[in-house]
Amino acid sequence: MNSFSVTILGSSSALPTAQRFPTSQVVRFNEQLFLVDCGEGAQIQLRKFGFKMGRINHIFISHLHGDHIYGLPGMISSLVLYGKKGELHIHAHSDLQLMMEGMMKFMNEITDLKVIYHPLNFRRTSVIFEDRKIRITSFPLKHRVSCCGFLFQELPTELHLDKHALERYDVPVSQRSNIKNGADLILAGGSVIPNKELTLPANPTRSYAFCTDTIFKKDIVSIIAGADLLYHEATFSGDLADLARKTFHSTSVQAAELAKLAGVKKLVIGHFSSRYKSVSSLLEEARAIFPETLAANDGDCYDL
């Protein structure tokens, strides 16, 4: 099975606290590390939690607010100092490139790293990365500025061969790869053994949905439906729904309602306002609606 996990690098909202850095996460899929948002100090957290920064080739930036991007100049600067070569792909609003070019000219190091910017589409759901094993999709959220969520979907693996059927029909080795990919078996006499008699189901595919910053947005339910893990912002507790609406954020109650509507397996809430010294009340009110809720802490790792 592919290893697939999410580690929280920062779980605070705009103001970091002594315990919570601003937003950033690492999605680990086998040997690949995907960075989602890059708040100040993300590179420090990566080192603290034992990640090899050089394995990051793709960075996804939900929106251009400081608490989601101010870690980028230091991150890239350090990647250059570590001697990273090749390409680094940054998927973000096109304005990011302007900002970064202003910052990076003070880096002043010789670099073999080519930073490639890919503009996100903030109007419609778009596949922004895909290889044989994983697909990453951006989808519009609704915040004060253009903002996207990201869906990480493991792609179906090959079917498993049924050992007993292989023996029974004496399946030649040359055909096994085709059968794993769904082909039927045609015997020497011309009779056909259907694939389902030869195989067992593939591993179930898993998915992770990242949703921050956003107002409660019901129409994303169809996109994130059934996700194994949903990270949804819960900047405020339920009693501050008016403030949440006004600032285009969500409450813990709304995050839980969305998780329930989407039928996800597990919800992690985060992006907490620094006004909450403890987030236990936010967690409790979310659990009352959606019991499988956890509150993010920096350093927490969720295996899918």
Added chain:
Amino acid sequence: MNSFSVTILGSSSALPTAQRFPTSQVVRFNEQLFLVDCGEGAQIQLRKFGFKMGRINHIFISHLHGDHIYGLPGMISSLVLYGKKGELHIHAHSDLQLMMEGMMKFMNEITDLKVIYHPLNFRRTSVIFEDRKIRITSFPLKHRVSCCGFLFQELPTELHLDKHALERYDVPVSQRSNIKNGADLILAGGSVIPNKELTLPANPTRSYAFCTDTIFKKDIVSIIAGADLLYHEATFSGDLADLARKTFHSTSVQAAELAKLAGVKKLVIGHFSSRYKSVSSLLEEARAIFPETLAANDGDCYDL
């Protein structure tokens, strides 16, 4: 006596580690906080070590390398979110303003904070701040880009009145303030009592010198002479003197030699290369030359 202390927010060189943030320090003088350099995460360290960020009105930036400035956008953004009003003075190379304006336009918050940039003079020693109690001077260092050190000097306090003399000469209250400032006493009959018979010496004045990043630079000795505390970079151990020279940095041996030449009371070395998991060998070789040496750790506070 004025309270006067230095707290290390970051003691790493270009690459932060899990234990050491990039360069930043707070000089506390009574109720004023002066920030010296602002590497990534400085605002997080300030919160962690219990400082009230709103008390920072002056930031001094030695030079425009990322590990000394990438914490500025987040710092200013957070000051705005905290509702800081009035003026924030940033003393730095004039190019900093260009970079910051590119970053700050993504902050997108309404602000009552006016950021005022003051260009440093990288050619000669210059007084950059002075009030009744403290004077701050910049002086040229030698690095790959224009770079300054900073000297914080407590100004002489008033003389102390000698209680016995006050009684002996029945000094009127109206004259005491003048006497504290050095005036002689003229008695009714016209005879003069010299000030030195009426007063005891003022508190000794203290000073703190900050020197990073720089090649070994002997000509700063006259500027920092006799400082109570010298922070000097020691990026490398003595065996890497060639690399230090090539990268315009110093070794721990050179930092100690400079401290000895300048006759400072105490040396703190910092800005350690991330290659050193432990800096005890750097500390040992510095102490062999200048025994009153300490190795900086994030969070260390030195009272002057």
